[in-house]
Amino acid sequence: MKKTELRGRLLLLASIGISGIGSWIYFIALNLVVLQITGSALAVSTLYIVRAAAAMLTNLWAGSLIDRLNKKHVMIGLNLIQAAVILWLAFSNSLLVIYVLVGITTAVGAAYEPTSMAYITKFLPEEKRKRFNSLRSLLDAGAFFTGPAVAGLLVMVGTPATAICINSIALVLSALLLWFVPNIEPKGFTTQKVQRLSFYMIKQDWHLVFSFSRHAVGVMLIYLLFSFMTVLMTATDSLEAAFSVKELGLTEGEYGLLVSIAGGGVLIGALLNTIIVEKIPTSWLLGMGSMLTAGGYMLFTNSTTFFIAACGCALISFAMAFANAAFYTFYQTYIPVEIMGRVGSLYGLVESLCIIIVTALFGILVEVISIRLVVIIGAALMIIVALAVWTCSLRVLVQRKNVSVEKVST
Template identity: 25%
Template sequence: MNMKNLIKDLKTFIILWSTQSLSQLGSAMTSFALTLWVYEKTGSALQTALLSICSYAPYVLMSIFAGALSDKWNKKKVMLVCDTFAALCTVMVLALLKTDLLKPVHIYGLNMINGLMNTIQQPASDVAMTMITPKKYFQKTSGMRSFSNSLITILNPVFATALFAFGGMESVICVDLTTFVIAFGALLFGVKLPAISDEGAQSGLTLWESAKSGLKYLRDHDLILVLILFLAGVNFVASAFDAVLPAFILPKENGGEKVLGIVTSCAGIAMLTGSFLVTLLPKPRNRIRVIYLTMLISLGTENYLLAFGRTPALWCLGQIIGWLPVPFMSANLDVILRTTIPVDMQGRVYSCRNTLQFFTIPLGTFIGGFMVDKVCEPVMASDFGAGLLTALFGSGKGAGAAMMMFILGVAGTAICLVFGRILRKYRYTD
């Protein structure tokens, strides 16, 4: 394909995608630096974890209504307003920091506001990306978005840590605000969204009726609903894995913080590679098959390699195999959603998707930690754990986490096989 024509066709998308990604990097750096600041001030893992909980709670609770608002309102204005509120929260953190009044409770409150703004903005942003992208480029642009998200995951801890060490919290916030100004200006002056019919927006409906229409769409289009429920199960296993991984690596003699950092970074590198490949490869013959087979490879292979692996090299290999297929799943799911759901319904449906697909993440995180601390580690430390279990999962602290990895491998494999059997009866064509 002629690169000149590609850039011409995707000019508006490239402007919005690149500047918004830059702003997301700045926001992610601030979030990471705030984590360092809170832990430095409190020394409490629980208080530090509350940062994520406060950001995520509005997303889970309010997503179902956010899409209804997004479909009723102008997409560009929604994005501009939400970006502005998020920037004001960052300015407030800087002001409190400068006056030596900043406390963790302030950050919790501001994170909840930020989380609410992100909840409203995301469906508007998703629909805007659909509006400015020609259908033939859906897979390519999805790969590009996955690529930038992976790059942000890799870069934000590195940049944030370096800036935090060099110039403190203030320097990180200044970089964040600079990226906001660039993204805001590009959206305001460089992006024009095409008009869409308001017939499907149902402007006469109440907020609750509009939100219910998103749920009704999912009920009437069972392929989309089954895919969402499948990914909810995947998210449950993946979030439990994230909770177990530190308990698996940190206590081991050949583990520790540096090894955990290396193993974790392998996930970002694998996703970056997968995202790059997605942008180059042609569309598959069967997108549904790609979705459940990639997750079967991911959840099956990774958990078993870590459960039975004894060396960091195997742990890194597990992360690479586990995360490399994720962009392929995301890109194909993205294409199915964008080509199946009408543009004027996408905000509502995406928001219902977010609630149904992501509510399992905090649940999985809690279950993963609970199982390691209260079930698996005590079993491995007891007489019952001696013999076969010790031969399989090792001994000492961390063996219970290995046992939990195996349980997650079995659960993930079962979820993929069950939903794979269900999904095989569906047919989808671009």
């Protein structure tokens, strides 16, 4: 049993690492492809709107299927679908077709995340999750550090389309590794659980999520606050390049170095996290990571020199390694695995909607006031939200009162 569990953990981590590097290669190469076809920055920006809209539409219903299907098979199927769609995208020259394919692959990715989270939670004993999540954070950091470099190398020796094809291959390899992970569902699970997807089913599932949220107000408040941190970071990051060039006067080379420093910061943070994760409570890791992240943004947005900006970026990425790993553990511990897909999808819908609204609002504010003031406002809001995350974490998580699905259903 222990040997099977260890092999399963290693296969999962390998799958996550391979697909993570592939995702970064795809992300950078896709922007270059659209820019080559259109020469328009607006066309590239539209990709982000398409991705957010596709994720929102998927989150409306995906959770209802995720919790009722065999999660191992769903993960394999989603990886293979993504691989096929991305391969098609690599050879497409029509902007409309690219947008449609990006929407499809984003929708598939939006369904994959809560599926994998539910699988990991069911597969791993609670005492093994913190260590696994710290290693997962390390792999994410490695992907962030190496992915852009690999993408740049592939584009130099080939084309952006070649780089996109590499991501398709990475997804196939990821699916192949997942084929050998243990099947966590009991016999007959699929045939017993699956019903025809309908509006009534989705409505009932939403009611279940709302009912759970009422029974676990403290837990869901932490979830929403951390999600809003993500919203503010995304909106602020959308102005990062413009702020670096226009306000700090950085060259393209200096901005590239800033991104590399951020990659180094997240790698160091993730390495340190794997060492100390077992010694520090999740509530402290989540709260401390959030506060340091917000502090990094405040340092970066108030910077006037490259050195201060670099320190801010390094602190942001360093602290996010702790915050993200802690959030994974928090989610796996306090959200019942039976409804994890539905909770993740519904709240993911809210987060996607907020990202669109707040990012658009920041973009409008830039035209009215200075870009520096807008990003400072974003950083100040982050500090307030991060402080709320830390306070709620210390008050709620130490009580350790989990809410069961049976209690919610009654």
